[in-house]
Amino acid sequence: MKCVALNARFLRADVMEGYGNYVHEIFKRLVLQHPETSFIFIFDRPYDEAFITGSNIVPLVVPPSAKHALSFKYWYDVKVPLVLRKFAPDVLVQPYGFASLTTKIPQLLVVHDLAFKHHPSFIPKHHLYYYRYFTPRFLKKVQSIVTVSDFSKEDIAQHYPFAAAKTTVVYNAAKSGFQPLPFEARQAIKTQYANGCEYFLFVGGIHPRKNLLNLLKAFTIFKKWQKSNMKLLVAGRLAWQYNDIMEKLDSYKHRDDVVLLDYVSDAVLQPIMAAAYALIYPSFFEGFGVPVIEAMQSGTPVICSNTGSLPEIAGHAALLAAPDDVEELAQQMQLIYKDEIKRNQLIEAGKQHSKKFNWDDSANRFWQAIQQLAKK
Template identity: 30%
Template sequence: MNSVDSVLIDLTQLPLERTGVGIYAVNYVQRLREQAGEAHLSFLVLDDDAALIRDVRAIPNATAIVLKASLFRRFLFRVLLEQLIMPVLAITRGIGATHSLHYSFPLLSFGRFKRIVTVCDMSFFLFPELHVPAKRVFFQFFIRRLPKVEGLLFISESTMHDFMRFFPHCEAQRCVIPLGADLARLQAAADARMIEELRQRFQLDRFILYVGTIEPRKNILGLVKAFERCAPNHPELKLVIAGKLGWDYDSLLAYIDASPVRERIVLTGYVDEAEKHALLKSALLFTYVSFYEGFGLPVLEGMAAGVPTITSNISSMPEVAGKGAIQVDPNDVGQIADAMQSLLADAQARAELAERGRVQSRAFTWESTTAISLDFYRRLLGRREAAARLGQLNE
């Protein structure tokens, strides 16, 4: 990959509190330090994200283009960046392709560079009612135009299948890049002081854990109702809901406040990676019974950490979980509760499921995600080079 065929990767969409696409992006950037080789990569990054800037600058041959967060964390300036500044940078610097990690992308390339977009899920079309209206309109607008870009990366086979259901005539070059887990870190023991600090802060002993954003799609209400059914048989057990508030959570919080086991439901708020690791290593069970996921990264992290895991039997989650987690119908509270009860009552079953989860998690690494992505860059830009050579021959 020569300088003419370099790639400009947009990291300005990432929030400072990492979830979902943020975790994907950070791990991708970190693995590029070892895997980028001679690739010429440029990155757009905001100046309030010191850790990300540091990771980018550690990549050989990489260029960090640092922009003011005070401007470009504002919606209108973000649109300006994406639709005007990115194309200008790509054209003036001889960039071969741009890579946008979260749906939206430069609509115009003037035939001068290719556009690659990572598609994280199709919930904006499958479950539009589960999104804030403004976001739904914005992202549906861009997703409808994805068939016109040159390259699409999907984080699961399920997501690509869902996309092709809506856009069967898409001509973009496509590739599935399953996400990964930091296996070494997740399998290692958590910091004992962090575990103790969290236990003291939230008065934890035996607990079931959920980690993720608090929003309707995650089916936290179904999880709480299932816990209510289990709670009488396990008076010492708590349910820990770890994650930041997303949207449309008022009815859920009201339900929790009125729950007969309210004192045993712990809402931690956002947890960083170290805190999440400590909670995973301390949990009796990990539950993630979402209505829909493009990949289901928390499921993979739960299995990798060696926690007996319960997840949903729909969308991408079976693809990730395999035989490493119990799969249930997320619409059936009874199934969720029965899965909890069976594991809570049987230590041997928990140990066997935890081991199957660890084995399953080994199939998903960030190193593989990165290698597939780099290969996709080379193949997409190789087509560009071949077309250019053919044009020269025909002149």
């Protein structure tokens, strides 16, 4: 393999979330493992040097920043193909669900999920139109598709049968820094963030799809049943349609027990995760659900939704609840609070289950997909 081009738009140090982490973890391994290959990293704005992890990376800044539908088309279909002409890469990796409809370079497209098909109200209207119109065109144009769970693979095949034969699964994983903490360190984290109390942890953007409102309702029921001093920590940035959530939170009965942390780096999140009484992940829809594996790897039990990919990713190592059934969610919170034996069983099961997901395996599988495409 002489040259691989990577759309690196989401490698951004200030807001590294799911898409960006997936690309960074896989490609920092591929760059190291394949020094014979030149990797062209294509950014749409100034980049952080931390992402240039090898001398075989050629970083390119290709303006303008792709921030809306028209700029997406111009960047993908005009600017990037023009820039890549002189490099003639064997493969162009498009990790964010969008592809170029004009380039002749073989493309590998990563589609994390089809959330816009299942919950269109959670998508800004201009983005929704773009997804609906262009997703089938992207899937037809590209030669290979990678997705992050068997659930998403089946979902793609159901909605776009023509794409089934060229779709493979490469799982997400958790970073090595998500690991258990000794008792004293956990107590220090509780003192720092939760006034010394135990706490449930919610990780995800404040956005309707992540279902924070129903979690707050379930937390109210839990408080009514248990009369405990349990806190709820919320780690996530203000994403979209968050005003209603924030307004309700202002008048929330247990507002003093809810701690908003905003977006936090991995270095901050990792000990917070390891010290949590449980992770509560009640999302309406996920293509994977990385925090579930991060919690399990940290020795923290998990309560998550029974929808989307989450039953597949959580396996039998978590408690499940319907995301729209606040009483069922509260019952699972009560169970994990009252039954210490069950909680410890979940912790041990989670540690074992999380070993099924690791970035080295994912990088190897991704490289196989690149090689297969280059041979076509």
